[in-house]
Amino acid sequence: MLDVRRVLLLAEVARRGSVTATARALNYTPSAVSQQISRLEAEVGQPLLERHARGVTLTDAGRALVDRGERIERELTAAENELADFAGLRAGTLRVGTFPTVGASLLPPAVIAFKEAHPGIRLTVRSSRIAGLWRMLENREIELSLMWDYDWCRIDRDDATVTPLLDDPPALLVGDRHPLARRRSAALAQLADDAWITRADNHPVAEALTRSCRAVGFEPQIAYEAHDYQEAQAMVAAGIGVALAPTLALDGVRPGVKVLPLRPRTAVRRILLVRMTDHALTHAAQAFAELLRRSAASRGA
Structure with missing residues (x-):
């Protein structure tokens, strides 16, 4: 089996272009670096570097091995970063x-x-x-x-x-002039004849509305498809129809809109x-x- 440390050393030599520059960067002696590369060449049974006066170049086998070594380096770096995450050491x-x-x-x-x-x-x-x-x-x-x-x-x-x-149950949104506006809660079946404002683009809340209405025996009449809850509230305030919205979407309720809990709860x-x-x-x-x-x-x- 190849010695991974020697493969990584070969990759470093390839990056720096010479044994001497690699030795200097890693605080080794040039002979120590050369010795490790020679041992790696013995392991693979073929030359990996061509040595010349101005430095070294990789053989085809050397280039293939360096490519693998660089991948190993990336994986080791990723592993170090992940381990630092696990230990809580990456304050970043x-x-x-x-x-x-x-x-x-x-x-x-x-x-x-x-x-x-x-x-x-x-x-x-x-x-x-x-x-x-x-x-x-x-x-x-x-x-x-x-x-x-x-x-x-x-x-x-x-x-x-x-x-x-x-749990985040939906609430009913009605205009302040709606017959149910003064109620403390409402049942979905009471809205069977109302026009509805729903969410556009196959939004999950649109499916929740359809399922909930069908469960109590009617198909919602869709008057408007809104792209966000503020738009839906605006249309409710304008009297276009009524709407369902998750409770967490109702931190800000515009004037002209009344929010009623549904009893019983549905589509939570x-x-x-x-x-x-x-x-x-x-x-x-x-x-x-x-x-x-x-x-x-x-x-x-």
């Missing part, structure tokens, strides 16, 4: 993922507390839809992510560890903290996860 960056409604509600208190407690760690947050969050987790672009699921689309992956944080989504099972959380990520749990607990209280 914690990378987390989120999605818009949680990014505007549950996440900010945890971010503020984390930055106050760990000012030396750079926290970066990436917001995306579920498919994008999965891609970033799988590529290790983020270490953990906030996600969501419903009863009919549970996250169930053997390679992921899922921690539920809280779970807010989750997700990581890849084979990637143990760093100390920084563990601390951040605990702050997210506290933020969720304060919401659920």
Whole structure:
């Protein structure tokens, strides 16, 4: 079996162009470097360097071996960085993922507390839809992510560890002149004849609305497809129709809109903290996860 240290030494000689320059950089003697390269040539049974007055050049076999050695170096560097993460020694960056409604509600208190407690760690947050969050987790672009699921689309992956944080039931949005506006709650069946504002582009909340309405015996009449919850609220205030929105999306309610809890609750989504099972959380990520749990607990209280 090849000696990996000698392969890496050959790669260093190739980069520096001479045995002498390599010896100087690594604080070796030139004869020690030459001796190790000679032993490597003996191991492979063919010359790897062509020596001349101005330095060295690689043979074809030497170039092939150096290419492999450079790959090994990259893998070793990646391993060192990953181990530093595990030990909590990389004070540099914690990378987390989120999605818009949680990014505007549950996440900010945890971010503020984390930055106050760990000012030396750079926290970066990436917001995306579920498919994008999965891609970033799988590529290790983020270490953990906030996600969501419903009863009919549970996250169930053997390679992921899922921690539920809280339930996020939808609420009913009606205009302040709607017949139900003065009620303390509403039943979905009471809205069978209303026009509905839903989310565009096959948004999950649109599916939640359709499933919920069908469960109580009617098909929602869609009057408007909004691209975000503020747009949906504007259309509710204007009297275009009524809407469902997750509770976490309602931190800011515009004038002219009344928010009513649904009784009984329907289409409750779970807010989750997700990581890849084979990637143990760093100390920084563990601390951040605990702050997210506290933020969720304060919401659920």
